Amino acid sequence: MTKKVLLIDGMALLFRSFFATSVYNRFMYTSKGIPTNAVQGFVKHMISSMEAFNPTHVVCCWDMGSKTFRTEMFDDYKANRPAPPQELIPQFDLVKEVVEAFDIPNIGLAGYEADDCLGTLAKSYSEEAEVIILTGDQDVLQLITENVKVALLQKGYGNYEVLDENGFYEKKGLTPRQLIDLKAIMGDSSDNYPGVKGIGEKTASKLLMEYQTVEGILENIHSLTKSQRQKFEDSLELLHLSRELATIKCDVPVSCDLPLATITIDRDKVMDKFEELEFNGLHSFVSKVC
Template sequence: MSDNRLLIVDGMALLFRGFFATSFTGNFMLNSKGVPRNGLFGFLNYFTDAIHTFQPSHVICCWDMGSKTFRNEMYEGYKANRGEAPVELVPQFDLAKELVSAFQVPNVGVVGYEADDCIGTLAKQLQDEYKVTIVSGDQDLLQLVDKQIEVAIMKKGTGNYEVFSNENFYEKKQLSPKQIVDLKGLMGDSADNYPGIKGVGEKTAIKLLKEFETIDRMLEERSSLTKGMQKKLEQYEEELEISRKLAEILTEVPIEFSADTAVWKNDLEQITRFLQEELEFHNTDRWLKKLTKELA
């Protein structure tokens, strides 16, 4: 394991990814009590692989705490396009947190905030002491890339990551991490259901930010824009402002946290007992091998 390497796991991202990767077959892997476990199975694959890949000394798992946050108060339509979680997934939410606890990894979440905000807060709090790696499938988190903070975006299949760091970010995105908020402000986000400027896609947004660096500077120098873009800025001024606020991850969530609670203990006996007795996963070798230092 690497000294002073902190892994922050986006729990919701891994659980949803694990669920949908297996549920399309209709196999929900029911236990003896009739509780589905397919999301947990996928979560375990991704979770143990991240530990195997990044070899952390400390691990934290962050979660959303309900569907409503301060962003819903800011914009009524925020994520309004998303339906309810599948009924087969619902009982797996609490079990996933119990599973993380069995690994002696702290679960972190704050009511009224998203997991992203908790991830951002912890990453910024701890970056001076640790090299922080954030594992998620959510590219919104790219705005957090900084000195000592990298974001590993999960790609198709287990064990496949695209890692964004300060050193490679511009080469990969043609922008700086700080410009990601303005990028999403201009484009909007159909997944989170906020508007941006209608008709402005990624290509146009990147071109504007390369020229002006920030939305604020673009607005100050709007006279140099095309007439069409000036009209769009006037027409969608409110949408642009609210989209930029919604896109920004907060990094000052009220979290009292000690990194001592996140030391990776790798208690294979406790982990095995929970997997076999509580979740009824009896063939645990696929996960335990990833956690065995000698085989890592």
């Protein structure tokens, strides 16, 4: 039987689920006053993806706090992001309890982001299995390789844009690895790093199509327009810093032996957890996977 690993970007699913309902002030409190809207949405996304991709193994990756090696490198990294809403905070631990009830490993490492754990595990597992990374984060597309696909969440449940190497090239005109250099040049307003001031995605893509890499562009800087050359020369330090910030690490010290991620769902264990959290509307979802 072919091994197929579903790597779940837990943070992406949890935040997406929270804001999908919080915008309507639907927080779905338990009788003890604990909000569960994000966790319930997360479970729906998780089960829908398991039904859609039919994996043999599942692992869920998480951020472990806001301080990482990237914030040490650049103080302003993600500094523009507001603190998590009060109703979301108790759900960070709660969602991991629910994942645990499904006997799915929770993986995270202080000082690194969930993306780095996804990258490291994807690289490791791809040597012996097909890997699908489920996320809503376009940054993760850089991890696509011959044996690693990325499934981007679309509107609703069970809807995905699944990209492999060919699909990414058709969409962007670049290779997945070139996405790192693209972000290094154009910067990222969401993660709050600057790139090369005055160079946007269109110009950055065009330059990478012609010169392949940041190094290739700099080696041919005399061939750029006077304006482009000036912009690169003025932003050299920030360009190299931005590339480090944009690069997902695939060699962080995390591991999860594949047998531990084999799907072995104990329906009674899951239903006990649902009863504890008063997830009355999710029973039909569970029936799809166990």
